[in-house]
Amino acid sequence: MTATAPSPVAPRLLLPGLLPPEPGLETYWVRPGGVTALRLDPGDELTVIDRAGRQIAEVTALAPSGTTGAALGITADAPATTLRSLASNGAGGEILKVLADAGVNPERTVAARLFGEWSPAGARETFTATEPADVFVAAPTRVMTVTDTEANPPSDLLLELRRANPRRRFEPRLPEPLAEPILDMRVDAATARGYEVKAGQYIQIIDVEGRQCSDFLAFGARQLDAGVERGLDATTTRYFMGNAYPQPGLFGKFYDQDMQPLVEVVRDTVGRHDTFGLACNPKYYEDLGYPGHVNCTENFNGQLDPYGIAPRKGWPALNLFYNTAFDDSNLLVFDEPWSRPGDYVLMRAQTDLVCASSACPDDIDPSNAWVPTDIHVRVYDAKRKFSMAISHRVTPESEAKLTKETAFGERTSKLTRQFTEYRGYWLPTSFDGHGPQAEYWACRERAAVMDLSPLRKFEVLGNDAEALLQACVTRNIRKLSHGQVVYSAMCNETGGMIDDCTVFRLGDTNFRFVGGDEYDGIWLRKQAERLGLDQVWVKDSTDQLHNIAVQGPASRDILRELIWTPPTQPAFTDLTWFRFAIGRIGDHNGIPLVVSRTGYSGELGYELWVHPKDAPALWDIVWEAGQPHGMLPLGLDALDMLRIESGLVFAGYDFCDQTDPYEAGIGFTVPLKTKEDDFVGRDALLERKAHPQRKPVGLELAGNEPAAHGDCVHVGRSQVGVITSATRSPILRKNVALCRIAVQHAEIGTEVEVGKLDGHRKRIPAQVVRFPFYDPEKLRPRA
Numbered sequence: 001m002t003a004t005a006p007s008p009v010a011p012r013l014l015l016p017g018l019l020p021p022e023p024g025l026e027t028y029w030v031r032p033g034g035v036t037a038l039r040l041d042p043g044d045e046l047t048v049i050d051r052a053g054r055q056i057a058e059v060t061a062l063a064p065s066g067t068t069g070a071a072l073g074i075t076a077d078a079p080a081t082t083l084r085s086l087a088s089n090g091a092g093g094e095i096l097k098v099l100a101d102a103g104v105n106p107e108r109t110v111a112a113r114l115f116g117e118w119s120p121a122g123a124r125e126t127f128t129a130t131e132p133a134d135v136f137v138a139a140p141t142r143v144m145t146v147t148d149t150e151a152n153p154p155s156d157l158l159l160e161l162r163r164a165n166p167r168r169r170f171e172p173r174l175p176e177p178l179a180e181p182i183l184d185m186r187v188d189a190a191t192a193r194g195y196e197v198k199a200g201q202y203i204q205i206i207d208v209e210g211r212q213c214s215d216f217l218a219f220g221a222r223q224l225d226a227g228v229e230r231g232l233d234a235t236t237t238r239y240f241m242g243n244a245y246p247q248p249g250l251f252g253k254f255y256d257q258d259m260q261p262l263v264e265v266v267r268d269t270v271g272r273h274d275t276f277g278l279a280c281n282p283k284y285y286e287d288l289g290y291p292g293h294v295n296c297t298e299n300f301n302g303q304l305d306p307y308g309i310a311p312r313k314g315w316p317a318l319n320l321f322y323n324t325a326f327d328d329s330n331l332l333v334f335d336e337p338w339s340r341p342g343d344y345v346l347m348r349a350q351t352d353l354v355c356a357s358s359a360c361p362d363d364i365d366p367s368n369a370w371v372p373t374d375i376h377v378r379v380y381d382a383k384r385k386f387s388m389a390i391s392h393r394v395t396p397e398s399e400a401k402l403t404k405e406t407a408f409g410e411r412t413s414k415l416t417r418q419f420t421e422y423r424g425y426w427l428p429t430s431f432d433g434h435g436p437q438a439e440y441w442a443c444r445e446r447a448a449v450m451d452l453s454p455l456r457k458f459e460v461l462g463n464d465a466e467a468l469l470q471a472c473v474t475r476n477i478r479k480l481s482h483g484q485v486v487y488s489a490m491c492n493e494t495g496g497m498i499d500d501c502t503v504f505r506l507g508d509t510n511f512r513f514v515g516g517d518e519y520d521g522i523w524l525r526k527q528a529e530r531l532g533l534d535q536v537w538v539k540d541s542t543d544q545l546h547n548i549a550v551q552g553p554a555s556r557d558i559l560r561e562l563i564w565t566p567p568t569q570p571a572f573t574d575l576t577w578f579r580f581a582i583g584r585i586g587d588h589n590g591i592p593l594v595v596s597r598t599g600y601s602g603e604l605g606y607e608l609w610v611h612p613k614d615a616p617a618l619w620d621i622v623w624e625a626g627q628p629h630g631m632l633p634l635g636l637d638a639l640d641m642l643r644i645e646s647g648l649v650f651a652g653y654d655f656c657d658q659t660d661p662y663e664a665g666i667g668f669t670v671p672l673k674t675k676e677d678d679f680v681g682r683d684a685l686l687e688r689k690a691h692p693q694r695k696p697v698g699l700e701l702a703g704n705e706p707a708a709h710g711d712c713v714h715v716g717r718s719q720v721g722v723i724t725s726a727t728r729s730p731i732l733r734k735n736v737a738l739c740r741i742a743v744q745h746a747e748i749g750t751e752v753e754v755g756k757l758d759g760h761r762k763r764i765p766a767q768v769v770r771f772p773f774y775d776p777e778k779l780r781p782r783a
Contacts (some may be wrong), residue, residue, distance in 0.1 A: 003154055006419060006422050007294040007403050007489050007619070008283040009522070010020065011465060016395075016396030016397045016728075017340050017393075017396055017397055019526060022188055023166055024162055024163045024166030024167075025162055026158060026159070026160075026161040026162075026163065026167075027158065027159065027160055027161070028158075029140065029156055029157070029158060029159070029399055030057070030137050030138065030139045030156060030157040030158075030159060030652070030695030032055075032139050032141045032154035032155060032156060033082065033139065033140070033141040033154065034082070034138065034139060035082055035083060035086065035136050035137070035138040036136070036137050036138075036159060037094070037095050037098065037130075037134060037135070037136050038134075038135045038137070038161060039133075039134055039160070040071070040072075040132065040133050040134075041129065041132055041160070041163070041164060041165065042129055042130060042131055042132065042164065042567055043129065043165075044128070044129045044161060044162065044163055044164050044244070045126060045127070045128050045161070045162040045164075046072070046126070046127050046128075046129070046135060046159065046160070046161050046162075047124050047125070047126040047127075047130075047161075047162075048114055048124065048125050048126075048127075048137060048157060048158075048159060049120070049123070049124045049157060049158040049159070049160065050114075050115045050120075050121070050123040050124070050155075050157060051121065051122065051155065051156065051158050052117050052121055052155035052156075052521075052525070052537065052538065052539050052540065053115075053118075053119055053120050053121035053122070053123065053155075053537045053539070053765075054116075054117055054118060054119055054152050054155075054346055054461075054537050054539065055115060055119070055139060055154060055155045055156075055160050056113055056114070056115055056116060056117075056139070056140055057113070057115055057125075057137060057138070057139060057157050058080050058081065058082055058083070058112070058113055058114075058136075058137070058138040058139075058140055059072070059074060059076075059109035059111055059112045059113075059114060059135065059136070059137050059138075060075065060076060060080050060083060060109055060110065060111040060112075060135070060136040060138075061076070061126075061133045061134070061135045061136075062098075062099070062102045062104060062133060062134045062135075062136075063131050063132060063133040063134075064131065064132065064186075064507030065131060065336075069110075069111075069112055070130075070286070071129055071130055071131045071132075071133035071135075072112075072128070072129060072130075072133065072501070073127060073130065073137065074112040074127060074129040074544075075112055076110040076111050076112045077110060077112070078110060078111055078112070078113045079109075079110060079111070079142050080109035080110055080111035080136070080138065082137075082138035082139070082140045083095070083099075083106055083109045083111070083136060083138060084106060084107050084108075084109060084589060086106065086109070087106035089105050091108055095136065098134050102134070105552065105638070108709050111136075111138070117152065120231070120447060120534055120537075121171070121525060121528070121529075121537060121538070122281075122529075124494055127199045128680055129260050136632055137157065137159060138479055139154065139156060139157050140154075140236075142154070143544075143613075144541060144544040144545075144594050144611070145592060145611065146544075146545060146582070146593055146594050146609055146610055146611055147582050147592045147594075150462075151459050151510075151539075151541065151544070151546045152459070152461070152537075152539060152769045153459055153539045153540060153541040153543075154544075154673075155540060166672075169345055173341065173342065174206065174208060174342065174376055174636075175206065175342045175344070177380075178202075178204065178346070178378075178380060178384075178386060179380045179381070179384045179386075180380075180381075181378040181379060182201070182379050182380065182381055183195060183377065183378065183379035183493060184376075184377075184378050184379075185376070185377050185378075186208075186375075186376055186377075187214070187357055187358065187359045187375040188359060188374055189212075189359050189361070189372040189373050189374050189376060190294050190299075190359060190360075190361030190530065191299055191358070191359060191361075192215075192299035192300050192302075192303050192356055192357065192358035192359070192373050193303060193356065193357055193358075193377065194295060194303035194304055194306070194307065194354065194355070195354075195355055195356070195357075195358045195377065195379070196221065196352075196353065196354055196355070197218075197349045197352070197353045197355055197379055198349065198352055198353075198382065199347050199349055199351050199352050199353075199382070200348065200349060200382030201348070201379055201380060201381060201382045202266065202347065202348050202349075202379065202380040202381075202382075202384065202386060203263070203346070203347045203348075203355065203377065203378075203379055204344050204345070204346045204347075204377065204378040204379070204380065205320055205344060205345050205347075205357060205375065205376075206342065206343070206344040206375065206376040206377070206378070207270075207320075207321050207337075207339040207340075207342070207343045207344065207375065207379055208341065208342075208373060208374040208375065208376050209341050209373040209374065210337075210339050210340045210341040210342075210343065210373075211321070211336055211337045211338075211339055211368060211369035211371075211373075212321060212337065212339065212359060212360065212367050212368050212369075212372065212373045212374070212375060213218040213319055213320070213321050213322040213337060213362070213367050214319075214321055214355070214357055214358055214359060214360065214375040215279040215280075215296050215300070215315070215317035215318070215319050215320070215322075215358040215360060216232075216317060216319075216320055216322045216355070216356070216357055216358075216726055217231060217232065217300060217317055217356040217357075218231060218232050218254070218262045218263055218318075218349075218353045218354070218355045218356075218409035219231040219256075219262075219307075219309065219353065219354045219355075219357065220256060220260065220262065220352070220353065221351070221353055221354050221355065222351065222352055222461055223307070224307060224308060224354060227308075229309060229310070230256040230257055230258055230260070231256060231257075231262075231633075232254050232255075232262060232263075232276070232316070232317075232318055233256050233257045233276075234275060234276030234316055235253060235254065235489065235678070236255040236257060236259055237254050237255045237275070238275070240253070240255055240259070241253065241497035243782075244274075244275055245273045245274070245275035245318070246263050246264075246265050246420070247265060247268060247271070247390060247421075248266060248267055248388045248389060248390050248403070249388065249419065249420060249421060249426075249470070250417070250418060250419065250420070252264050252265040252266075252388075253265075253350070254318065254347075260350075261349070261350040261351075262350055262351060262353060262355070263347040263348065263349055263350060263351070264347060264348045264390055265345065265346075265347055265351060266346045266347060266348050266386055266389075267344070267345065267346035267386065267387075267388065267389045267390075267391075267392035267402065268339055268345050268346075268388075268389075268390055268391065269343045269344055269345075269400050269402070270320075270321055270337075270339045270343045270344075270345065270391070271338070271390060271391065272323055272337070272338040272339075272749040273318070273319060273320050273321060273345075273427060273499060274317045274322040274324040274334075275318055275319070276298070276317065276318065276319075277316075277317075277319055277324060277332075278300050278314040278315065278316060278317070279296035279297050279300065279314065279315045279316075279317040279319070279358065279360075280295045280296045280297065280360060280361070280367075280427050281295050281296070281298075281313060281314040281315075281360050282295055282297065282298065282313070282422060283313070283314070285364070288364060293361070293364075294361045295361060296315070296358040296360055296361065297312065297313065297314050297315050299358055299361075299774040300315050300317075300356050300358065300517070304354075304356055307354045309354070309535075317358075319401040319454045320345050321337040321338070321339040322334065322337060322340055322360075322367060323335050323336060323366075323367075325335045329752055334365075334366065334367060335366050336366045336367075336369045337367070337368070337369065340342065340400075341626065343391075343400075344469065344668060346386060351701055352481075355759070356573070357374040357377050358375070359372065359373065359374055359426045360372060367509070379748035384434075387402070387403075387404075387405075388403070388426075388698075389396075389402035389403040389404075390402070390403045390421050390422050391403075392423075394517075394518040394522065395519065395522065401424060403421050403424055403425060403426060404424065404425055404426070405425065405426050406425050406426070406451055406453035406454065406546055406547060406612075406615070407453065407546040407612035407613070407615030407616070408451040408453060408548060408615050408619050409426060409451075410615075410616050411619040411620070411623075412428050412437070412451055413632055415428070415431050416428045416430065416431040416432045416633075416635070417432065417434060417685070418430050418431070418635065419430070419510050420636065422454050422636065423454045423456075423516065423517070423518075424454065424518070425453060425454040427451060427454065427635075427636055428451070428633070428636065429635045429636045429637050430447065430635040430637050430638065431632070431633045431634075431635055434632055434633070436637035436638040436641065437637065437638075437730060438632060439632050439633065439634045439635060439637075440638040440641050440642060440703055440730055441730065442552065442630060442631065442632035442660070443551050443552045443601055443603060443632075443634055443636070443638065443642055444552070444603065444642075444730075444731060445552070445553065445630075446551035446552055446553065446554050446629055446630040446631060446632075447492075447550060447551065447553070447554040447555050447558055447626055447629050447630070447631040447632075448550075448551055448552055448601075448631060448632050448633065448638075449548055449549070449550050449551075449623065449626060449631060449632075449633055449634060450548065450549050450551070450633065450634035450635070450639060451480055451546075451547075451548055452547050452548065452549050452600075452607065453542075453546035453547055453548075453615075454516075454567075455514050455515070455516060455542075455547065456514070456515050456517060456518050456520055456521070456540070456542050457512060457513070457514050457540070457541045457542050457544075457545050457547060458514075458520065458521045458524065458538050458539065458541060458542075459510070459511075459512060459537070459538075459541050460510075460511040460512070460513050460524065460536065460537070460538055460635035460750040461509060461510055461511075461531055461536070461537045461539065462509055462535045462536040462537050463509055463535040464528070464533035464534070464535040464536035465510065465511050465536050465537075465631075466478065466508075466509070466511070467531075467536070468524060468527065468531070468533050468536045468538075469503060469511055469513070469524075470527050470677050470679065471527060471531060471678065471679050471680060471751070472490055472523070472524055472527050472679065472680055473488040473489065473490050473501065473503065473670065473679065474488050474489045474490070474491060474661060474669050474670045474671070474675075474679060474681075474685075475487075475488035475489075475503070475669055475675070476671055476674065476675040476677075476755075477503060477505075477511075478677070478681035480503065480505045481505060481633040482505055482506070482507060482508075482578055483505070483570065483579055483581065484504075484505055484578065484579055484580075485503065485505075485571075485578040485579065485596055485597075486502065486503050486578065486582055487500070487501075487502050487578070487666075487669060488500070488501055488502070488503060488669050489501075489659070489661040489664075489666055489669045489670065489681055490515070490520065490523070490680075491660070491679075491684075491685065492657055492680065492681060492682030493680060493681055493684065494655070494657075494681065494684050495657050495660040495661075495681045495684035495685045495687075495688050496657040496659060496660060496681075497655045497656065497657060497659055497660065497661060497664060497669045498517070498519070498520065498523055498657060499513040499514070499515040499516055499517050499519075499520050499651060500515070500649065500655070500664075500666065500669075501513055501514060501516075501520065501652065502514045502578075502598060504580060504594075504596070512541070513538075516651050517651065518542075521538050521540050524538045525538050527680065543612065544611060544612070545594075545609050545610070545611070546609075546610065546611075546615050547607050547608060547609040547610070547612045548607070548608050548615075548618065548619065548632075549599050549600065549601070549605060549606070549608075549624065550605060550606050550607075550608065550622060550626070550631075551599045551600075551601040551603050551604070551605030551606075551634070551642075552601070552603050552604065552605065552631075553603065553604055553780075554626075554629040554630075554631070555603075555604055555605050555606055555769055556573070556604060556606075557607075557629065558625050558626050558629055558631065559572065559595070559622075559625070560572060560573055561625070562585055562586065562621060562622070562625055563581075563583050563584075563585065563593070563595055564583050564585070564586060564587050564588065564590060565581045565582070565583035565584075566583065566588070569581040569582055569583060572595060574596060575595070575596075575597040575606075577597055577781065578596075578597060578598060579597050580594055580595060580596035580597070580598075581594070581595055582594050585618065591610060591614045591617060591618055591621075592610070592611070592614075593608050593609060593610045593614075593618070594608075594609040594610075595607070595608055595609075596609070599781070600639065600642075600648055601639070601642040601643065601646065602642060602643070602644050602645060602646025602647075602648065602772065602774055602778075602780065602781060603642075603780060604780065604781055604783060605781070608622070621748060624780055640727060641728075641729070644725050644726070644727045644729075644736065644737075644738060644773075645727070645729050645731065645732070645736070645772065645773050645774035646772050646773075646774055646775065647665060647698070647738070647771045647772030647773070648772075649664050649665055649666060649724075649725075649738075650725060651691070653724050653725050654696075654724040654725055654738055654740075655724075659740070660681075660684075660685060660688045661685070662685075662688060662689055662692060662695070663688075663692075663693075663695065663696060663740055664696060665696035665738070670685055670689075670713065672685065672686060672689065692743050693742070693743065694721070694741060694742060694743065695698040695740070695741060695743050695746040696724075696738060696739070696740055696741075696771075697721075697738075697739050697740075697741050697746050697768045697769075697771065698736060698737070698738060698739070698769045698770060698771025698772070698773055699713070699723075699736065699737040699738075699749075699752065699754070699766040699767065699768060699769065700729035700734055700736055700766060700767050700769045700773075701735040701736070701737065701754060701764050701766045702764060702765040702766065703735070703764060703765075704735065705735070705756075706725065706726055706727065706728050706735045706737075707723045707726035707735065707737040707754045707764065707766075708726055709723060709724060709725060709726065710722065710723065711726070711737075711754050711755060711756065711759075712754075712755040712759040713739055713741060713752050713753070713754055713766070714752065714753045714754075714755050714759065714763065715745055715750075715751075715752055715753070717760075719759065720742045720744075720745045720752065721739050721740055721742060721745070721752070721753070722739065723737045723738070723739055723754065724738045724739065724740055725737065725738040726738070729773060729774070731774060732773060732774070734771050736769075736771075737754070737766070738771070739768075741768070745768070746768065747766055747768065748770055749767065749768060750767065750768040751765070751766075752766050752767070752768065753765055753766060754766050
């Protein structure tokens with residue numbers, strides 16, 4: 001008998017977030033402080049997973065038998081604290097209704113408690129339903145105090161439900177309405193629907209099953225009544241907004257030919273669309289050999305005819321969820337949409353409108369992933385208020401998160417309307433009545449305060465905490481003292497930078513990792529698993545610690561009378577460079593906070609870290625104390641000037657995962673000679689340091705035209721470098737830039753040219769100079 005090798009399994013397309021990893025598997029999240037309700041049938045298997053560790057779960061099961069928990073074989077003998085709090089707070093209407101229908105008093109509900117204060121990351125418990133049951137899984141929370149050196153911030157739970165009788169693979173699950181809709185209609189696949197919307201009302205366009213294009217048209221209703229057709233106009237919108245398609249925020253409106261706004265984008269969970277390409281039309285299909293194919297243009301003509309709108313051969317439309325781009329040859333290309341099931345765009349009508357929405361019928365190319373599906377439209381009352389937000393995912397598999405305000409937003413929003421989306425939060429770019437230049441000079445000459453709450457904070461706890469950080473960051477964490485902060489890089493196996501960060505040592509086994517990217521926590525957990533470190537927890541504390549920076553020569557004088565520290569902590573005035581103290585505002589009864597001698601301005605400065613509930617009060621106290629010193633608020637535009645002058649790097653500009661710390665200009669964070677322990681990327685960094693290809697330099701440009709991120713840098717015809725960051729330096733009165741350049745051209749005094757247009761038709765003379773441009777000896781921050 002001859003043995004034959006098994007046939008190799010063909011690689012499978014990876015479509016994160018679109019296909020379940022296995023048939024019959026459903027996944028759900030339980031947010032900290034929240035409750036997720038599921039209906040189980042006999043044989044269904046529920047797994048509760050404590051992803052980050054140290055998060056208690058409360059499980060309550062209600063079944064016809066009436067015994068709480070029996071349907072899952074669990075003993076419910078603890079108070080269901082989160083369910084009870086829903087009743088006392090008047091929240092969770094749907095959940096409370098289920099309890100009421102079952103004759104259960106929510107204020108007396110009990111639960112089985114899973115996991116605990118020291119459950120490992122990834123801990124899981126699995127239960128099988130023996131009868132039909134409504135199951136409630138809660139993630140109880142407690143406030144994390146900033147003075148707690150053994151902090152355990154709350155984290156989410158993951159639920160995996162394996163159905164004994166799997167539902168249809170792509171059973172559409174519409175997201176819950178954002179409010180009570182006044183119009184709730186389905187646009188069936190390959191059709192279109194016309195509808196009217198009043199000024200101020202909200203229009204939600206939902207992709208039911210994902211990857212489905214929906215063309216949107218809107219016309220001013222009052223103009224139509226007067227016999228004048230005024231609809232969304234591509235040229236006018238792009239002229240005013242400066243974007244291919246507007247996004248939520250300051251530049252989020254669509255205009256008509258008369259320069260009047262018709263709709264404003266309020267929320268966008270996709271972030272990838274096409275603006276005013278033609279909706280699919282008969283000619284498109286005819287030219288591809290499909291005469292008579294149903295198309296959006298003719299569907300629109302039929303829907304718009306009752307409103308007196310003349311038919312067209314092709315409608316310019318806002319193509320929601322349609323994935324187009326221009327390639328390097330300026331060719332218009334398209335691919336499958338990015339949208340996931342339930343993704344939506346929410347717009348607000350700026351005037352009375354006649355609208356039309358389609359569910360595109362295109363099944364001959366990737367525009368709908370070759371399978372047209374439904375679109376759903378909801379319209380909400382003008383009296384409702386919805387937060388402005390963009391959606392982001394930390395990994396392709398993650399649940400989408402909408403942009404949030406920081407805890408200081410209540411104060412900063414009273415000082416400006418100039419906000420931009422920054423890593424999942426809204427931050428001011430500049431402040432009304434001041435502007436970037438005034439804010440810049442306030443920081444250089446007096447003092448400025450700014451909101452830096454979007455920084456990602458992670459509590460790294462446990463006996464293996466030091467070992468994990470020692471293996472993941474380039475600095476020698478074993479040398480870090482209690483109360484000390486260190487700036488470091490965190491690299492991947494190739495030496496490329498995942499992020500830069502600061503690490504605070506709160507105790508022998510307690511550290512606080514502060515970076516710029518939410519992925520940092522995922523990376524740290526993966527490394528802990530890879531290294532077999534089972535006595536370490538990485539808990540996200542970003543929403544437990546919001547922070548402001550007080551920077552400038554007067555910052556110490558402003559804060560010295562505000563910050564009290566106990567005898568066990570350093571006095572505020574004794575804090576040296578990269579040290580921190582745990583204290584309070586005013587005296588021992590004041591707001592608890594952490595104060596660190598750190599910053600991102602190149603000036604003397606501090607950062608103040610508090611629980612979000614205390615943020616408005618902290619802002620008020622600091623603001624009042626700063627007024628005699630001429631303090632101003634500081635936005636991102638001014639911060640960019642400050643940090644570039646000081647040679648401080650910024651993720652996505654001066655480094656990425658293809659850039660090592662030496663190329664980013666922070667090679668000082670890699671002590672290869674004195675750090676004997678291995679760390680991720682060490683071997684690659686040894687090789688890169690021995691054979692450098694590129695080097696960071698400062699450039700000083702001739703004339704008054706600034707460089708920009710991504711501009712090419714030339715010596716003769718050849719490109720030798722690229723601009724990573726650039727600004728007009730107010731204090732130097734020159735245009736300066738950070739540049740990554742070939743080592744052969746990195747010597748100070750080298751003459752280069754910054755390419756504009758295509759890099760050949762226009763060049764700005766520049767010279768390699770010493771950097772940081774401002775205070776190159778870095779004496780001022782230590783003054």
